[in-house]
Amino acid sequence: MNSATLAPTPDSLSSSRAADPTAETAAISLRGLRKSYGPVRALDGVDLTVQPGEILALLGPNGAGKSTCMEVMVGLATPDSGRVAIHGADPVTATRSGVIRAMLQSGALLPDQTVRSMLTMLHSLQARPMPLAQAVEQADIGELMGRRIGRLSGGQAQRVRFAIALLGDPDVLLLDEPTVGMDVTARRAFWHRMREVAATGRTIVFATHHLEEAEREAARVVVMDRGRIVADGSAETISALVAGRIITLRGAHAAAVAALPGVEAAAPDEADPTRVRAVCADADAALRALYASPLADQVHDVLVTAPGLEEAFMHITGHSDETAA
């Protein structure tokens, strides 16, 4: 386990609250963000710096604070404490001047109007719009322009929301779970279009709870959980971190399995105590060692599986609690 990638991030350790030289040049600079909704801590001390041109995935389960984080960046939510700078400006100024735009999660549209009518209006409000035709083309909604918004499918509505976010021709583009409601084909097409948009040098931050999306589309992945950043690193690092393997087998003691190289921990399975469940950093090494050891003749029913994402999050979160303690 590579503990260097775990929270608190090296970034937050090196930056002092008082003087933050990165805030002026960074595309996004978040420092000590806290935000509570009643008893719920949506953001619990978030520090994040995103450089211009970066493509970053915010990965985390529902309720991790991803949406709140984005709402704070566009000025829709005000943090209880902490500082936000978007290209050095406060979120409201950055939003008014078109520096930042967001594709809001299930953002409301006007169901009685046509796509064209609504987009024309939103286009007229932009500080520095891209040509409407260009946004329509980039979001691939040409054939939807004459349709009434209330009649669009979930995936089509998402494409319209994507077009809305592009209208302002922003330097920083936030996408909050952009592929919700899309089937696999639509998802693939969406990311294809997103890559074209990204190729023009925009800073892009997208929230997702799909690990595959995060590692495929982003160079950098930030994992959030319960309002905190629990891991921050390259897609490969996070992927390795999250996608550790689980080996389950019968016929050996947990302690003996835990002693194998590549195995981080092993314990009897809660559901089936005769089964040993081992969390591995390197499943290949563990298996090689297993079959080279005296255990080779005893074990049976050996299975190698990927942990579910929820389990992976718990894995990361559990470790970050240890390092914080």
Next chain:
Amino acid sequence: MTTADLTATPASGPGRDTPATGSARPAPEARHQPSATARALRYTGHTARMTLTNVFFMAFSIAMPVGMYLLFGTMFGDQADGAARGIVMVNMAAYGGLGTAITAGTQIQEDQRNGFLRQLIVSGLSPRSFLLGSVLAASVVIVPALMIVGLVGLATGVQADAGSFMATMGVLWLGLLPTILIGIALGMLLKGGAASAGGVVVLMALAIFGGLWMPLEMFPEWMQSTGRLLPSYWIAQLGEWTLIGGDLPVTGLLVIGTWTLVLGVLCAVSLSKAIGLTRR
């Protein structure tokens, strides 16, 4: 911080391959940024156009007061040597404007309260511009109801020269400002169906207590004194003053001004609350 120095920053993610930002990103200073007022006016134009082209909405908002003018005009129009016809016209124009103002207010607000306001804000419209745009859009939308009742009045025997007719329409139009704010406030404070239902109740109350349907003098004393605190009563009184003459009802200006001020503050305050409420 102006937008001028934003994209000048080179793509310098530490240890990361990023495309150059300079090449594809146009220089922001070359682009003209519209003012908050310009954005509010653009929002006004679009919203007013959408409402004016809503055939159902416009038909109802015009047919009701015109029908009632024709009914009451036939019944009482010839009283007081025909002057009553003018009063009925003013009252029904005020009623028509009132109904449209409240309905437009709640409807405009309803469209936004489900979260579209968030899209507008993220698109660069400030909450204040949104409020201004909503008020202006509603005040455009009430013009047809006012004018058509007035024109039907002229066509059916109301005596007025062009100047006093236009002055009457203008006074009614201006006087309806607080009722637009009532509609918007209702839309912000009540949810969905409750906003339209609340709008109907408030409309009826303002019409009856304001003496728009029947002269206030026909009602008991407590209703009369209540009516004199309402903008609807004074809107009609001001309209009669421009049409027929007499003393300027100064109290009316004060009452309408007070309502406008209080409701304006109420709308501004509940707007910031409404933004928070419309979270997913």
